[in-house]
Amino acid sequence: MNEPMNELRRDPLSGNWIIIGERIGGKRPFQYEKCPFCPGQEDQTPPPIYTRTDNGSWLVRVVPDRFPVLQIEGDLNKYGVDMYDRMDGIGAHEIIIESPDHKATLGTLSVRNIAFLLETWQQRILDLKKDKRFSYILVFRNQGPGTGVFTAHPYSQVVATPFIPTVVKPNLKSMKRYFELKERCILCDSIAQVRRSGDRIIAQTKNFISIAPFASQSMYETMILPLCHSYEFECDNTWERLEELARLLKRVVGAIESLMLENPSHTLVIHTSPNLDSDNDTEGQWKTLKQDFHWFIRIMPHPNPMSGFERGTGISTNIMSPEKATLLLREKLATIPIDID
Ligand SMILES: [Zn+2]
Numbered sequence: 001m002n003e004p005m006n007e008l009r010r011d012p013l014s015g016n017w018i019i020i021g022e023r024i025g026g027k028r029p030f031q032y033e034k035c036p037f038c039p040g041q042e043d044q045t046p047p048p049i050y051t052r053t054d055n056g057s058w059l060v061r062v063v064p065d066r067f068p069v070l071q072i073e074g075d076l077n078k079y080g081v082d083m084y085d086r087m088d089g090i091g092a093h094e095i096i097i098e099s100p101d102h103k104a105t106l107g108t109l110s111v112r113n114i115a116f117l118l119e120t121w122q123q124r125i126l127d128l129k130k131d132k133r134f135s136y137i138l139v140f141r142n143q144g145p146g147t148g149v150f151t152a153h154p155y156s157q158v159v160a161t162p163f164i165p166t167v168v169k170p171n172l173k174s175m176k177r178y179f180e181l182k183e184r185c186i187l188c189d190s191i192a193q194v195r196r197s198g199d200r201i202i203a204q205t206k207n208f209i210s211i212a213p214f215a216s217q218s219m220y221e222t223m224i225l226p227l228c229h230s231y232e233f234e235c236d237n238t239w240e241r242l243e244e245l246a247r248l249l250k251r252v253v254g255a256i257e258s259l260m261l262e263n264p265s266h267t268l269v270i271h272t273s274p275n276l277d278s279d280n281d282t283e284g285q286w287k288t289l290k291q292d293f294h295w296f297i298r299i300m301p302h303p304n305p306m307s308g309f310e311r312g313t314g315i316s317t318n319i320m321s322p323e324k325a326t327l328l329l330r331e332k333l334a335t336i337p338i339d340i341d
């Protein structure tokens, strides 16, 4: 595949990096007769980077994306073009096939399978963070129609970027600013606050909590966080904790899925710390990151496609308060066994 490499250009107004390339966006020349992620179709994907097997057959497989938005080989080649900044589209783009079961969702996968999936996400983040070209490793998954998925088969994506992605940057800045002001972690404080008021706690386990954010952007938006301060999702990796987190994730997403049967589409994003070993941190901006950053998982249902108002203004509109969403989610969770497999 000697396709031309995508290019990264920085928008001087927003400061955000944009990926520009003609083959981005659905130009997938491979028309599969069968789902390429199903068992028996393994030769339809590039050779796996990582495979997690259980009882002799694979449970989770990681393969490079056939049409990556960023490619792994090469140097960043940063340079200015007059007043502008650009670099080569270097990065990593991997697909995580989450289960052999084509019809599974995050709410129906077994706890064991989800724990393997969490472990796989962690392994890929740890591995990609060894590459000093990468500033950030973003793990996300889309589920349901209208989210850009090209098969119903459950899969997630890992993208390693030589810059901090737009979705992460404001959080990092707020956490840093709050710490500078108070010398405390903003999310540790938020957890303490929500535990005092109690009105936005969706579920709680020994080590994790699931809450509705104070200003949730969409119906049933949910955050899952470790109760104790921890800045790296990928290092929270004892099997006991992975199983506990998997069970909580399954129950919470299962509750969201059954409340939104009409349109179950949602996006899940892992927010973990940037790559502290990256060569790109020239400003030394992450000096207090271990204290100020707290990892979390964000689940954002999107029952309606982004309206013109939201696109034009960047202002989200949400028809259900997080307090009401919490009550409905708790009610639904009461019907799902706490020790579900
Ligand atoms: Zn499939």
Ligand SMILES: [Zn+2]
Binding pocket: 185, 186, 187, 188, 189, 228, 229, 230, 293, 294
């Ligand atoms: Zn914290």
